[in-house]
Amino acid sequence: MPSRRILPASVLVFALLAALSTLPVALAPIPALADYPNHLARMYVLSRDGTAAAHPHYQVAWAFYPNLAMDLLVPWMARLTGVEAAGRLVLLASQALVVSGAVALEWSVKRRFAFAGFAALMLLQALPFAWGFLNFQLGLGLALWGLALMLRLADRGWPVRLAAHAGATIVLAACHLVALGVYGFALALLELHRTASGRSRSVETLARLALLAAPAAGIGALLWAFGDGVGRPGTTWVWSMKPFWPLLALNGFDRVASCLGTAVLVVTVAVLARRGALRLLPGGGWIAAGFALLYVAMPTTLLATAFIDVRVVVAAALILPAFVVASPAAGRLRVLAPAAAALVAALNLGVAVSLQLSYRGEYDAMLDSFGAIERGARVLIGHSGEGDDPPLSDLSEYPIHHAPTLAVHYADAFVPTLFTSPGKQPLRAAPPHRHLDLPDGGLAPAALLAAVARGQVADAPAAIRDWPRDYAYLYLVGPRRPNPLPDLLEELASGSRFVLYRVRTLSPDGAQAGLTAIPPASGRSPAPAPASRPGGP
Numbered sequence: 001m002p003s004r005r006i007l008p009a010s011v012l013v014f015a016l017l018a019a020l021s022t023l024p025v026a027l028a029p030i031p032a033l034a035d036y037p038n039h040l041a042r043m044y045v046l047s048r049d050g051t052a053a054a055h056p057h058y059q060v061a062w063a064f065y066p067n068l069a070m071d072l073l074v075p076w077m078a079r080l081t082g083v084e085a086a087g088r089l090v091l092l093a094s095q096a097l098v099v100s101g102a103v104a105l106e107w108s109v110k111r112r113f114a115f116a117g118f119a120a121l122m123l124l125q126a127l128p129f130a131w132g133f134l135n136f137q138l139g140l141g142l143a144l145w146g147l148a149l150m151l152r153l154a155d156r157g158w159p160v161r162l163a164a165h166a167g168a169t170i171v172l173a174a175c176h177l178v179a180l181g182v183y184g185f186a187l188a189l190l191e192l193h194r195t196a197s198g199r200s201r202s203v204e205t206l207a208r209l210a211l212l213a214a215p216a217a218g219i220g221a222l223l224w225a226f227g228d229g230v231g232r233p234g235t236t237w238v239w240s241m242k243p244f245w246p247l248l249a250l251n252g253f254d255r256v257a258s259c260l261g262t263a264v265l266v267v268t269v270a271v272l273a274r275r276g277a278l279r280l281l282p283g284g285g286w287i288a289a290g291f292a293l294l295y296v297a298m299p300t301t302l303l304a305t306a307f308i309d310v311r312v313v314v315a316a317a318l319i320l321p322a323f324v325v326a327s328p329a330a331g332r333l334r335v336l337a338p339a340a341a342a343l344v345a346a347l348n349l350g351v352a353v354s355l356q357l358s359y360r361g362e363y364d365a366m367l368d369s370f371g372a373i374e375r376g377a378r379v380l381i382g383h384s385g386e387g388d389d390p391p392l393s394d395l396s397e398y399p400i401h402h403a404p405t406l407a408v409h410y411a412d413a414f415v416p417t418l419f420t421s422p423g424k425q426p427l428r429a430a431p432p433h434r435h436l437d438l439p440d441g442g443l444a445p446a447a448l449l450a451a452v453a454r455g456q457v458a459d460a461p462a463a464i465r466d467w468p469r470d471y472a473y474l475y476l477v478g479p480r481r482p483n484p485l486p487d488l489l490e491e492l493a494s495g496s497r498f499v500l501y502r503v504r505t506l507s508p509d510g511a512q513a514g515l516t517a518i519p520p521a522s523g524r525s526p527a528p529a530p531a532s533r534p535g536g537p
Helices: 002-020 023-027 036-048 069-081 083-110 116-122 134-152 158-175 177-196 202-226 255-274 284-297 308-323 328-372 395-401 403-410 431-436 446-453
Strands: 058-060 278-280 324-326 379-383 427-429 473-477 489-494 498-503
Touching: 002 116, 002 328, 023 083, 023 328, 036 058, 036 069, 036 083, 036 403, 036 427, 069 083, 069 134, 069 158, 083 116, 083 134, 083 308, 116 308, 116 328, 134 158, 134 177, 134 308, 158 177, 158 202, 177 202, 177 284, 177 308, 255 278, 255 328, 278 284, 284 308, 308 324, 324 328, 328 395, 328 403, 328 489, 328 498, 379 403, 379 446, 395 403, 395 473, 403 473, 403 498, 427 431
Parallel strands: 379 473
Antiparallel strands: 058 427, 278 324, 473 498, 489 498
8 A cells, every 4th residue: 555655754754854853953052043042041040049159140030930941941950961951952852842742743633643743843943943932842842742632631531631731731831821822722722623513512611611721720820929920011913924924934044945935835735635635634624713813813922922923823833734634535645745844844954054054153253252251241232233133134143143141151241131031031130230131122233332322312222321331341243344433342352243342441421532421321211122022932
């Protein structure tokens, strides 16, 4: 039979791609994911807490927070492996959970391996994962496993289901609230499908939904009472991007590769559908329609966590393949779907490997530059261009944006853009520096920094209002450009994507070699922070 010949080959290809997918994590001294260096810097601070080497500029402030996967795992693992190795292991574990969770969910639905694993490999370089939303990635992998478990227990007694669901809910809430939301939403859709198909009565469905909601409601109450808030207020919709995110979500660092991969998938599905070679299993229609509506309704930013709607797209793309099968009439066409997914996975993997190789020397130069910083100094990060977050012109630049935050560990520095958002990370700037903190802040453009230094901006953001006095060093990341303030900034180190400057000492009145005097900070009203992408792991 054709299927008996195809299955071993598909498993072999899958295993090979899965092994190769670990290459991007292994090829660079630090994985080149946008937010990852920032998270790694926080892990160093957490791992030093309570020791004689506790960080001088940051305080650990644990509370009943969600979104703590890395914060709970890495410092604990670092006792055995060191922080850098622990971070890599958690990153690899999150990728393994996503892939294996997709396979487990498909097995629970179909009792066989088909193409969900290929879809998961294809999505390992998707935008939320490539940008280093590691807590979400790990939580989403666990959510897939939770869904697989609940489907296997669908006809068991309610005490068993409730115990399994409560355990999954607690673990997912600790990992990431969006992953918990994906898990709960998918379960609710499947319960509604049971009612619509006549497999359960409406009263029974309501009772089952109430049982499913109970653990999440309890966690929500605890977060409200003891969690010190969940993120910060802030909900925004970016309707203009809704038609485009499904095209751009497939690859977080290369828009062309993302669009090309999406085109391959759309054409593949269209060909299979036209030949009658695909069909949705019971519940698949509810999953597809439900997540489509959720994507349209979901804001881009919710509780100061960004790209929520893009995360929904990726979650749906991981769940839906478990409910799609090749029809009996598919014949040889049944190999087309896994082949297309494998092709796109290989394309995305090639982009990721190329990016990681390009950052090997860059991150080495960055680590070397920390030796030029006086220990305990304040270090500001700016951008040589416009400071767009994410960078609009070249997404491959994104992994350098947060790399200088590692000065927090290597030079015991204070860096205002280290992630310390209340309700999301258990870290705070020490009181002497808190007025400069930008826990989710973007990078100030070099032109703005120059204007502030010359006294040409009356309402500068608080973190940079007096930056020539407040900071001893400045990193400008982005394309190499001439020194914007040669009389104030002395170049110390550089790479192809960054320059480290020492800020020359100002006289008491702010005068400095042709610079207009900078008035003191007192008496100025606070101003908004630089444009930021309020992200999160």
